Amino acid sequence: MSTILLSNIDVGSHLYINFTEDLHLHGETLFVSTLVVVFLSIFLFLGTSDLKKTPGALQNIVEVIYDLIKSVAITQMGPSYYSQFLPFIATIFLFILGCNWAGALIPWKLIEIPQGEFAAPTNDINTTACLAILTSLTYFGAGFKIKGIGYFARYIKPTPLLLPINIIEDFTKPLSLNFRLFGNIVADELTVTVICSVVPLFIPVPIMVLGLFASTIQALIFATLASAYIGEVIE
Amino acid sequence: MDSIVAAASVLAAAIAVGFAGIGPGIGQGNAAGQAVEGIARQPEAEGKIRGTLLLSLAFMESLTIYGLVVALSLLFANPFAG
Numbered sequence: 001m002s003t004i005l006l007s008n009i010d011v012g013s014h015l016y017i018n019f020t021e022d023l024h025l026h027g028e029t030l031f032v033s034t035l036v037v038v039f040l041s042i043f044l045f046l047g048t049s050d051l052k053k054t055p056g057a058l059q060n061i062v063e064v065i066y067d068l069i070k071s072v073a074i075t076q077m078g079p080s081y082y083s084q085f086l087p088f089i090a091t092i093f094l095f096i097l098g099c100n101w102a103g104a105l106i107p108w109k110l111i112e113i114p115q116g117e118f119a120a121p122t123n124d125i126n127t128t129a130c131l132a133i134l135t136s137l138t139y140f141g142a143g144f145k146i147k148g149i150g151y152f153a154r155y156i157k158p159t160p161l162l163l164p165i166n167i168i169e170d171f172t173k174p175l176s177l178n179f180r181l182f183g184n185i186v187a188d189e190l191t192v193t194v195i196c197s198v199v200p201l202f203i204p205v206p207i208m209v210l211g212l213f214a215s216t217i218q219a220l221i222f223a224t225l226a227s228a229y230i231g232e233v234i235e
Numbered sequence: 236m237d238s239i240v241a242a243a244s245v246l247a248a249a250i251a252v253g254f255a256g257i258g259p260g261i262g263q264g265n266a267a268g269q270a271v272e273g274i275a276r277q278p279e280a281e282g283k284i285r286g287t288l289l290l291s292l293a294f295m296e297s298l299t300i301y302g303l304v305v306a307l308s309l310l311f312a313n314p315f316a317g
């Protein structure tokens with residue numbers, strides 16, 4: 001069957017780094033996420049290394065971010081437990097925000113690689129799945145740490161009849177976190193690609209700005225949900 | 236790819252996105268309407284209402300996104316392509 005494609009859009013093709021027949025890494029995802037981690041580390045180090053009473057520009061930004069995440073964590077987890085999980089929530093939030101923006105703000109299309117293309121690491125489903133599973137593990141760990149073995153009482157509340165649903169919920173939570181982030185980022189990039197292939201100038205810019213806004217919201221949503229899940233377990 | 240499978244996949248992708256758009260559309264409309272009403276009634280609460288509204292809009296939008304994920308996997312990673 002011969003097909004005519006108006007534009008060639010790649011979804012799900014990656015720059016594979018092969019180790020063995022079955023084991024390979026996604027090169028571009030790994031590269032961009034490493035870049036994000038390095039950038040975030042430098043940014044946070046510079047922002048917090050020289051703390052002053054009257055903050056400079058960098059310290060101001062860091063303080064705003066800290067206040068935002070802290071308010072999210074306090075609303076979801078309550079004032080007595082939030083501080084233990086604040087580093088996790090903050091890491092998740094900053095990493096996702098950095099990843100989403102790295103895909104949108106850096107002109108990756110200028111760099112040609114043999115397979116796939118550079119993009120936001122969060123448009124690879126493996127990245128988002130990893131983040132979602134980490135969230136799951138964290139709320140399991142939080143439950144065990146704070147409630148001990150009594151954590152399992154949660155599964156037969158409010159009645160033992162709900163046991164299957166409560167167990168299924170443990171699988172649907174990471175799944176929905178995963179698909180939400182992945183779908184939103186892929187949808188943004190796909191929209192921009194499709195519109196660029198039709199009208200390459202000026203028209204895509206508002207869509208890109210909207211994508212930037214939406215990806216910020218998605219990072220916030222992921223952090224909020226992660227802390228809501230933790231809060232639900234420990235309350 | 237078999238042409239029947241291709242045609243069915245394209246159709247299924249369109250239906251998935253189309254129907255997934257209906258519910259969240261209604262929900263988002265309701266939420267936005269209520270938020271506007273709330274702001275009109277109490278303009279000083281605008282900041283709080285806006286924050287909550289954005290968060291809940293994103294939740295609703297994610298339902299559409301599930302449909303989109305199904306559509307994308309049918310179009311680009313079709314398990315029945317053979």
